[in-house]
Amino acid sequence: MNAPTNGNGRIEVMNVTKKFRDTTAVANLSLNIDHGSYCCLLGPSGCGKTTILRMIAGHESPSSGDVRIGGQSVVGLDPVQRGTAMMFQSYALFPHRSVIENVGFALKMRGLGKDDRNAKARELLEKVHMEKFANRLPAELSGGQQQRVALARALITNPRVLLLDEPLSALDEYLRLRMRGELRRVQKELGITFIHVTHTQLEAIAVADVVVVMTQGRIEQAATARDIYTAPRSAYVARFIGGQNVLTGRVESTGGGMATVRNAEGALAQFPLGKSSPAKGAELFAAIRRDRIHLTKNNTYRNGEETNAAVGIVHAIENQGTYVKVTLDLNTSEEFVAYVPDGEYFRDPIDIGDRVVARWDAQDLHLLEDGSGGQQFAAADKDVALM
Numbered sequence: 464m465n466a467p468t469n470g471n472g473r474i475e476v477m478n479v480t481k482k483f484r485d486t487t488a489v490a491n492l493s494l495n496i497d498h499g500s501y502c503c504l505l506g507p508s509g510c511g512k513t514t515i516l517r518m519i520a521g522h523e524s525p526s527s528g529d530v531r532i533g534g535q536s537v538v539g540l541d542p543v544q545r546g547t548a549m550m551f552q553s554y555a556l557f558p559h560r561s562v563i564e565n566v567g568f569a570l571k572m573r574g575l576g577k578d579d580r581n582a583k584a585r586e587l588l589e590k591v592h593m594e595k596f597a598n599r600l601p602a603e604l605s606g607g608q609q610q611r612v613a614l615a616r617a618l619i620t621n622p623r624v625l626l627l628d629e630p631l632s633a634l635d636e637y638l639r640l641r642m643r644g645e646l647r648r649v650q651k652e653l654g655i656t657f658i659h660v661t662h663t664q665l666e667a668i669a670v671a672d673v674v675v676v677m678t679q680g681r682i683e684q685a686a687t688a689r690d691i692y693t694a695p696r697s698a699y700v701a702r703f704i705g706g707q708n709v710l711t712g713r714v715e716s717t718g719g720g721m722a723t724v725r726n727a728e729g730a731l732a733q734f735p736l737g738k739s740s741p742a743k744g745a746e747l748f749a750a751i752r753r754d755r756i757h758l759t760k761n762n763t764y765r766n767g768e769e770t771n772a773a774v775g776i777v778h779a780i781e782n783q784g785t786y787v788k789v790t791l792d793l794n795t796s797e798e799f800v801a802y803v804p805d806g807e808y809f810r811d812p813i814d815i816g817d818r819v820v821a822r823w824d825a826q827d828l829h830l831l832e833d834g835s836g837g838q839q840f841a842a843a844d845k846d847v848a849l850m
Contacts, residue, residue, distance in 0.1 A: 471533035472623035472656035473498040479528030488514040490680040501650050501657045503667035506677035512660045520549050520626050548622035552629040554613040556601040563597040566615045587615040607638040627659040643670050664704050676700050697832050701750040708799050714745045729766035730773035733825040748831040755827040756801035761820045772822045777815050
């Protein structure tokens with residue numbers, strides 16, 4: 464089998480299944496990633512995202528199905544034949560070699576002369592703003608600087624596809640924020656395909672053109688970063704991505720493209736129906752962004768007095784600078800959170816234990832396909848920057 468020869472970094476994962484003995488890590492999964500795009504595979508540990516990355520790289524082979532790069536199958540090809548490069552979270556720099564020697568090492572293995580490989584290495588070090596450190600050893604660099612060197616080294620072979628396995632996990636919060644911007648900048652400059660594995664929601668939304676949310680070896684939703692955040696397909700995606708509240712209830716009536724839904728606590732809401740036509744009594748699920756919730760103190764309000772409102776007790780308050788995160792206990796299994804703008808909150812502060820009414824506009828609700836999955840994420844802190 465010949466290695467692909469064109470410069471097209473389009474990835475096609477076609478009906479791929481990967482089994483390890485009796486465990487199915489990836490189940491009949493198909494995914495297309497356009498050339499020149501930045502794609503993030505996102506999900507909890509054990510969902511199969513790293514297995515997909517390793518099959519694209521050539522470090523694992525599918526049990527069945529096909530992987531194509533630039534329209535040609537790469538199953539059975541060695542990693543070096545695929546036109547891909549991989550950047551690991553450990554960086555794996557040679558401690559006894561200088562920065563420029565680390566970056567140029569792959570070209571040395573291919574027999575390129577020292578002057579030529581150093582010239583190419585310096586060019587890439589300039590792209591990642593590390594040219595001044597060319598003669599230092601890795602131990603003389605910070606974590607962020609080592610990450611930039613690892614990035615330059617991964618790009619030295621001019622790959623069509625760069626594969627990144629949790630590349631920012633070893634960095635502190637400040638460096639993660641800087642380096643995700645650097646990764647996006649370099650990807651735009653080079654115009655090659657980036658596939659980035661992460662379990663961090665904010666990281667995926669910040670850098671990716673396309674976010675692929677995974678669970679149990681399958682894709683739950685693949686869409687643009689904005690659509691994943693504002694229009695999650697299911698309750699699992701809404702809960703895992705964060706920044707959303709999941710509402711549920713049973714249909715009391717329908718009309719005008721809306722369903723009036725009542726939950727077990729008697730609160731009423733109007734869910735937009737789109738093309739669906741649920742029967743009376745059917746259970747529906749919807750999501751609403753946390754920054755679309757308005758809170759008012761009220762000691763007498765009872766659920767059901769108005770639509771698109773629910774009464775709750777303030778459970779926790781966290782000042783996030785530009786907004787205050789207020790967590791409510793609505794006496795349901797779902798955590799309910801409001802992001803209150805700081806100016807609005809401090810004009811009339813509320814406190815833990817206060818009884819408040821949460822209100823929202825029906826037009827801000829997004830109907831979900833189902834309410835299954837993701838309950839384990841409901842109580843986790845999944846704050847996502849407002850978009």
